[in-house]
Amino acid sequence: MxxxxxxxxxxxxxxxxxxxxxxxxxxxxxSPWDQVPLILARIVPPTFPDAAFDVTAYGAKGDGETKNTEAFRKAVQACNRAGGGKVVVPQGSFLTGAVTLLSNVNLVVSAGATVKFSTDPKDYPTVFTRWQGIECMNFSPFIYARGQRNVAITGTGTIDGQGPSGPWFDYDDERGPDWDRLQQMAVDNMPVTSRTFGSGHFLKPNMIQLYECQNVLVEGVHLRNPAMWTIHPVLARNVTVRNVKLYSRGGMVDGCDPESSSDVHITGCQFDTGDDGVAVKSGRDTDGRRVGVASENIVIQNCTHLGRWGALTVGSEMSGGVRNVFFEDCTIKKGSSYSAFHVLYIKTNKRRGGTVDGVHARRIKASGVQREAISVTLNYSLTGPGFGPIVNPAVRDITVEDMTVDGASYAWSLDGLSESKITGMSIANSTFTKITNATPKVKNATKPTYTNAKVNGKTVT
Incomplete structure (x- = not known):
């Protein structure tokens, strides 16, 4: 040992x-927290030359009506060929289709600028992507990069996906056959390049996806109205998401979803989301285990969650594994229209496989939580009946310190499997008040360790 x-x-x-x-x-x-300074020391945001490439110099017009896809493409390519710099979006409203970033390019959305994405699906070509944890060929995300180094999206302007204005939310009602087909393709181990969707299909795109990229920065921008997950690093390394304000509504509109990514720092952000705030993922079922890359060394600090579902969620697509996630000094409260369902939400099921090992939360303040403040379940929804084998996941080493929750249905709920019990849960120096059901739920889990944990004024032993 x-x-x-x-x-x-x-x-x-x-x-x-x-x-x-x-x-x-x-x-x-x-202490697991001793790892955090080491992780943060490795995360170094990219820097860029001072050279500036204004999109208007390449034909872009900020009138909100002219489609500027080609101007953005030319500006990004010119910046990349020159050795890097800033592609600047000046004041105005710039309509565009998909924007593909290249190495050493910082897309700067200036104060007073809005990058507004087209609602025409034809403006999003088919690219190599991941859709709900399964690799495939699908619509390009609104902003996309693959295999690039030193890429950034910065500034204090707005990026508006126009999700509710386009056809994307209608795709939620139509996607069933495509989604079933993609899952079966993964079980059948069909080559990824043969799993073709996109135009004529109903798997809607992410807003920002940085795939197999190193040295990534998303900072300062206001992100609104994605069609699906908003910031989605996949197989990425050295990622900083800092001081971003995000607003989303509708289905599957998470804030930030690091997937199979390592050394990720999410700090100073505000998530007013219709779904999870931060959702850590690593691939789904058979395909997630095929890729087999964990999300690890992820630090979430000083963020505010004003949205739905989990402030910090792990899963449910976690088949490649998740380890070393740190969540500290964050606030959860009612937002413009939503209250959180959960403060910490770990969800998986018996098709996922994979291991969640080490999720740590401290100095978290929450109010008005609608469901269990802490929910860990290995019985999350089994969609796509018949797709793939049963491979029980493992969840262990979950620690909570100095958490204060004022209002929830339960303080915590642990819901494991008889074949795979939740182990290593500890709650210390934490206070839960206005809890509707004062007795926590613990099923198919080893007894948590409690140190000065109080529910409605009573110490839990």
């Missing part, structure tokens, strides 16, 4: 930090 722990600490870098020395028989266990 000591050797296994030493190997783990070497892998995470804690040995190098001096928290444990090789050869020691039994060192005192390190």
């Amino acid at each position: 000591a050797n296994e722990r030493r190997d783990f600490l070497k892998m995470t870098g804690l040995v190098a930090a001096g928290l444990m020395l090789p050869g020691t028989a039994e060192a005192a266990p390190a």
Whole structure:
């Protein structure tokens, strides 16, 4: 056991930090939070040359009506060919189709500028993407990059997906056959390039997807009205999402979904979402296990959640595994029209497989939560009956410290499987008031460790 722990600490870098020395028989266990400074030290946002490429110099018009797709393409390519810099969107309303970013390009949306995305599906060509955790060829996200280094979206202007104004939300009612077909393609191990959707189909696109990219920054912008997930790094490394304000409504409109990505810092953001605020993912079922890349070393700090569902959610697409997620100094409260269902929501099921190992929350303040403040379930919805084998997931090492929740149906609910119990849950120095059902729910889980955990004034033992 000591050797296994030493190997783990070497892998995470804690040995190098001096928290444990090789050869020691039994060192005192390190706090999982000791990893956070090491993770943040590795996350370095990209920088760019001062060269500026104004989209109006390439024919763009900020009149809200002219379609500027070609002007954006030319500006991005010119910036990339010159060795990098800023593609500047000046004051005005710039309508466009899909924008594809290249290495060393910082798309700057200036104060007073709006990038407004077309509601015509024909303006989004077919690209290699991931749709709800399964790789396929589908509509380009509104802003897309694949295999690029040093890419950014910054500024204090607005990016408006016009999701409610276009056909995208109608796709929710039509997507069933396409979604069933994609899941079956994954089970059948069909080559990804043969899993073709896009135009004529109903799998709607993400707003921002940065696929297999390194050194990513999304900062300052106001993001509104996505058609689906808003910020979606996939298989990405060294990602910073900072001081972003996000507003979304409708189905499947999460805030930020790091998927199979590592070294991710989400800080100072406001999520007023119709779905999850931050949702950590790593692929779905058979296809997620085929790719087999975990999301790990993710730090969420100083954010405000004003939306629906979970402020921090892990899953349900987590088949590649999730480890080392840190959630601290965040506030959850009623937003413009929604209250959160959950503060911390870990969800999976017996087709996912994969392991969630190490989700840590501290100094979290929440009010008006509508369901369980902490919900961990291994019995989340089994959609697509018959698709894929039963592969039970594992969920372990969930710690909560200094959480204050004023109002919820339950303080916490653990709902494991008889074949796979939830293990390693601990709650310390946390207070839950105005809880409708004072007795927490614990099923198919080892008994959590409680240290000064109070529900409606009573200490839980």
